[in-house]
Amino acid sequence: MKIGIIGTGIVGRSHAEKLISLNHNVMIGTRNVERTLAETKTDSMGNVPFSEWLKDNPTVQLGTFDEAAKFGVVVINALRGEVVLDAFANLNKQNFDNKVLIDISNALDFSKGMPPTLLVRDGNSIGEQLQGILPKAKVVKTLNTITARLQINPLELANGDHHVFISGNDTAGKKTAETILKSYGWKYIIDLGDITTARGTEMMMPMWLRLWGAVGKPMFNYKIIK
Amino acid sequence: MKIGIIGTGIVGRSHAEKLISLNHNVMIGTRNVERTLAETKTDSMGNVPFSEWLKDNPTVQLGTFDEAAKFGVVVINALRGEVVLDAFANLNKQNFDNKVLIDISNALDFSKGMPPTLLVRDGNSIGEQLQGILPKAKVVKTLNTITARLQINPLELANGDHHVFISGNDTAGKKTAETILKSYGWKYIIDLGDITTARGTEMMMPMWLRLWGAVGKPMFNYKIIK
Numbered sequence: 274m275k276i277g278i279i280g281t282g283i284v285g286r287s288h289a290e291k292l293i294s295l296n297h298n299v300m301i302g303t304r305n306v307e308r309t310l311a312e313t314k315t316d317s318m319g320n321v322p323f324s325e326w327l328k329d330n331p332t333v334q335l336g337t338f339d340e341a342a343k344f345g346v347v348v349i350n351a352l353r354g355e356v357v358l359d360a361f362a363n364l365n366k367q368n369f370d371n372k373v374l375i376d377i378s379n380a381l382d383f384s385k386g387m388p389p390t391l392l393v394r395d396g397n398s399i400g401e402q403l404q405g406i407l408p409k410a411k412v413v414k415t416l417n418t419i420t421a422r423l424q425i426n427p428l429e430l431a432n433g434d435h436h437v438f439i440s441g442n443d444t445a446g447k448k449t450a451e452t453i454l455k456s457y458g459w460k461y462i463i464d465l466g467d468i469t470t471a472r473g474t475e476m477m478m479p480m481w482l483r484l485w486g487a488v489g490k491p492m493f494n495y496k497i498i499k
Numbered sequence: 500m501k502i503g504i505i506g507t508g509i510v511g512r513s514h515a516e517k518l519i520s521l522n523h524n525v526m527i528g529t530r531n532v533e534r535t536l537a538e539t540k541t542d543s544m545g546n547v548p549f550s551e552w553l554k555d556n557p558t559v560q561l562g563t564f565d566e567a568a569k570f571g572v573v574v575i576n577a578l579r580g581e582v583v584l585d586a587f588a589n590l591n592k593q594n595f596d597n598k599v600l601i602d603i604s605n606a607l608d609f610s611k612g613m614p615p616t617l618l619v620r621d622g623n624s625i626g627e628q629l630q631g632i633l634p635k636a637k638v639v640k641t642l643n644t645i646t647a648r649l650q651i652n653p654l655e656l657a658n659g660d661h662h663v664f665i666s667g668n669d670t671a672g673k674k675t676a677e678t679i680l681k682s683y684g685w686k687y688i689i690d691l692g693d694i695t696t697a698r699g700t701e702m703m704m705p706m707w708l709r710l711w712g713a714v715g716k717p718m719f720n721y722k723i724i725k
Contacts, residue, residue: 480699
């Protein structure tokens with residue numbers, strides 16, 4: 274399948290690598306292709322410059338946000354949450370018509386120091402706002418409660434015995450997202466309901482940050498015992 | 500031990516029953532003793548009038564908020580989160596000096612329909628605000644991510660194979676809270692850190708409400724897989 278990924282960070286790169294390994298065609302979209310390719314510094318999280326990553330992943334195509342959105346039959350939003358709404362407001366919205374848009378973003382504000390605070394509150398999740406900007410897209414919120422490496426390799430932890438959540442208004446859209454999740458190795462998927470339920474998963478981020486501290490590593494996840 | 504419980508709702512009653520069964524002395528505090536005893540209606544959640552409950556639990560004492568706080572060596576805040584700060588602002592603060600105050604509250608706003616929305620956001624948890632009002636108390640946030648019945652009977656679900664979280668500034672205070680939790684049957688307790696980490700657990704409430712819908716019952720809990 275042709276999959277467009279919006280965002281060149283660790284989340285976008287992780288999904289690109291995984292999707293290529295699963296024989297999909299992937300285009301990553303960036304705000305400014307030249308600037309992205311010109312970066313020479315490893316970022317504060319230890320991620321190498323994009324051009325260096327691209328050398329190791331030569332089958333991944335690079336384009337603008339609009340080109341990646343147009344390319345994908347399914348599009349993944351892997352932007353940092355705090356820039357999502359501004360970025361999407363400036364995209365060609367028609368590129369998302371009738372497409373599944375998988376939104377993984379978390380709206381964290383790093384401006385006040387660590388740990389970052391959450392910009393959204395109950396009533397205005399990024400997932401809902403994306404659906405509002407793109408009424409013809411099938412927005413599916415998922416994976417945002419999980420660190421990037423585990424998102425694409427759930428079997429690395431307890432052989433996959435933990436949960437991922439999905440939220441979205443469109444049943445077929447959620448089925449498509451579930452198919453991709455299962456191809457990653459996800460065994461246990463909980464459908465929370467419509468896109469307003471993204472409030473639940475987005476507001477788990479402050480807890481995730483504290484658990485990261487308490488557990489001592491980002492490779493952890495929730496299992497719902499019922 | 501003498502334990503004061505602030506609040507006459509299902510959470511306060513559940514803990515009172517459990518603590519009495521564990522041979523503690525319990526006083527429940529209410530805003531207005533006469534009014535509480537005069538209630539004759541079963542509430543919207545199906546809870547019988549307090550006086551009726553008290554007949555079945557005759558060893559539980561009833562007093563004002565201040566009397567229950569003064570009575571307890573440990574005090575449990577079992578008020579609805581949306582009234583906590585107003586109620587505590589009007590209490591005699593000295594009754595909490597050097598005492599462990601276990602805060603179970605969740606600040607839910609039911610005024611805009613169901614599901615309720617969360618009043619707090621990242622930066623102002625009820626737990627932190629209580630610690631601010633009562634600087635000499637040892638506030639410990641815990642159990643608010645779990646339905647009342649499971650709070651006091653963790654072994655009813657998967658023989659207790661799931662987690663409860665605690666947050667608080669005072670190590671000895673958290674040890675006291677852990678001792679009570681273990682006496683309830685809790686096997687797995689994660690110490691998240693200081694009282695600011697209550698932001699994490701308080702902001703899980705929107706997720707809890709959606710999981711309740713998805714799971715179909717309130718008797719569920721998180722297990723952290725690491």
